[in-house]
Amino acid sequence: MSYLRFKLGQLLQRMWFLPAAFSLAAVLTVVVAYVLARFAPDELPFVLPSNAVQSILQILASSLLTVAVFALSTVVGAFSAASSATTPRAVPLIAGDLQAQTSISVFIGAFLYSIVGIIGLSAGLYSDAGRLFLFVMTIGVLVLVVTSLIRWIGHISAIGRVGHTIGVVETATRRSLLSMSEHPLLDCRRLEGDAEGEPISAARPGYVQHCDARAIQKLAEEHELTVAVLARPGTYATPVRALMRVQGQVDEELRDALLDCFVLGDQRAYDTDPRFGFIVLGEIADKAMSASINDPGTAIVVIDTVTRLLLEWEDETKSGENDRVLVAPLLPRDVLEDFYRPIARDGAQIIEVVARMLKSLETVAACKPGFADAAIAVARDLVRRAEKAMEADSDLAAMRRAAHWIDS
Known part of the structure; x- marks a missing residue:
């Protein structure tokens, strides 16, 4: 797994990311309706009064804020239930539940869409064609909200319960096992016996969340090194325990570059640590x-x-393409x-x-x-x-x- 893909996966699990993305999409939708109106024909089959669209938007704006707050309070309750009935280590998986995040994001995005639409109509920014486009998009948003609400009703009956939490952890573990089977030994050679070479340790303690073996291989090729990775993802690294041992000439700049291939954090990561x-x-x-x-x-x-x-x-029996990097199974x-x-x-x-x-x-x-x-x-x-x-x-x-x- 590349560093960029690892960081993107972590970003998608943040609770704020999808609501922010949907909110941006909601604002862009209102802007698109305004822009498309400029290319509409002069004569329309029918026109809509401004209050027709504004009434629907006001209903959405007044109701969706309550729905969004309720959905968020349900998720917070699920966090508390999962932490007390199972383990706090499972809470990040519930927070990263895409189905829950998507439903909450739709509610928040539709609320923001309604507010921006009302502001645009009240300011007289939309022509007859603009109001027509906005009406069509509003109907689409309404269908999306109703669909998400129905899915959310089915989801809240399970989220935070013990059985659901066990299933979520099982799914995350299975994904990690699948990734390990696709990239055994991090696509490196198998380390047999004790590693040799100069030890390189992390400057601060933390759990190894990601090891970019491809970047290590590139540095090893450029500087004629052989690197034995001693700290796979999941290892608790400290300044007195080596992350790796390197055979070859290593200066301070190269040492820092090798250390940058590791991502350390306060918690272990499911994606890379089965x-x-x-x-x-x-x-x-x-x-x-x-x-x-x-x-x-x-x-x-x-x-x-x-x-x-x-x-x-x-x-983990197969060796990978990173022939200058050794990893123990x-x-x-x-x-x-x-x-x-x-x-x-x-x-x-x-x-x-x-x-x-x-x-x-x-x-x-x-x-x-x-x-x-x-x-x-x-x-x-x-x-x-x-x-x-x-x-x-x-x-x-x-x-x-x-x-x-x-x-x-």
């Missing part, structure tokens, strides 16, 4: 088992979701521990959750050979935790039956 999605899903399942929520069923739903995602995981043990370890720690006494985790790990071990050893190791750790946490003999017997595959 492990982050598994961590967030683990937080949702873990929170569902807390004493305040006590919902093991949600934890089981999340475990089934992660099982589906792990079966879609593509091992993600370790299966790290991926599995990101999700299963918190649930095993806090849900080891719940036989239903433990049994479903063992079935999940059995499926992953059987269907994904690259994950088999890690799945068995995680399952053994889960069994040890469960044996210490469970008190009922029947629960222990059921757990051991579910774990029969580990040593078979």
Whole structure:
């Protein structure tokens, strides 16, 4: 993924972007109606009085402001519900929900369109042809508003709920897995063993959100370097941990240029970090088992979701076109521990959750050979935790039956 595409994706997830874009389009629509009127024929089939269009615009202006405020308050409520019932790390995905953003943007854009149209009519800027064009466009805006309102009514019944939040995180994680399968190892060569060369670290701490491997390759070709990237997206970089190791001559200017190929932020990014999605899903399942929520069923739903995602995981075996850049693959043990370890720690006494985790790990071990050893190791750790946490003999017997595959 290029730096520009990464930044564009982040921009589209900002809640202000689509409303601003629709507001600009609304103003341009009113201007277009004024411009098109200049090319209209002198004789029109019929003309409209100014108050005919203005009445419709006044109705839109007076109602859409209320609708927009209501829609925004619903989204804010969804943020609060998702944060309290699941995890705050899922809130950015709800904020970036394009369906919700589009509906709110239509309401705000149509409101602004109505205000600008009323100002133009009141100032006498529109001729007979201009009022006709404005009327046609107003009918189109009205249809768009009604369609968006109907879609919004269907959407608010789900947004912010636990099931919807799990689905949103699953979709984001699946997108990240798809991107990883299309660009394994960031389109670089596989790093085997320990990296060699001069270490280069970030000047400030932060999570690696993006690594522009193509830009690193270009710099490496120009200066005859070999670069081993040690901090893939998702890594927490600090001044004492190297982002990369470089073999070759590196001056201060080149060092800064290499560091500019990394984007660091305060939070991890879903688009480039598949492990982050598994961590967030683990937080949702873990929170569902807390004493305040006590919902093991949600934890089981999340475990089934992660099982589906792990079966879609593509091992990073292919090297890419960036032959002067080395990247280590993600370790299966790290991926599995990101999700299963918190649930095993806090849900080891719940036989239903433990049994479903063992079935999940059995499926992953059987269907994904690259994950088999890690799945068995995680399952053994889960069994040890469960044996210490469970008190009922029947629960222990059921757990051991579910774990029969580990040593078979």
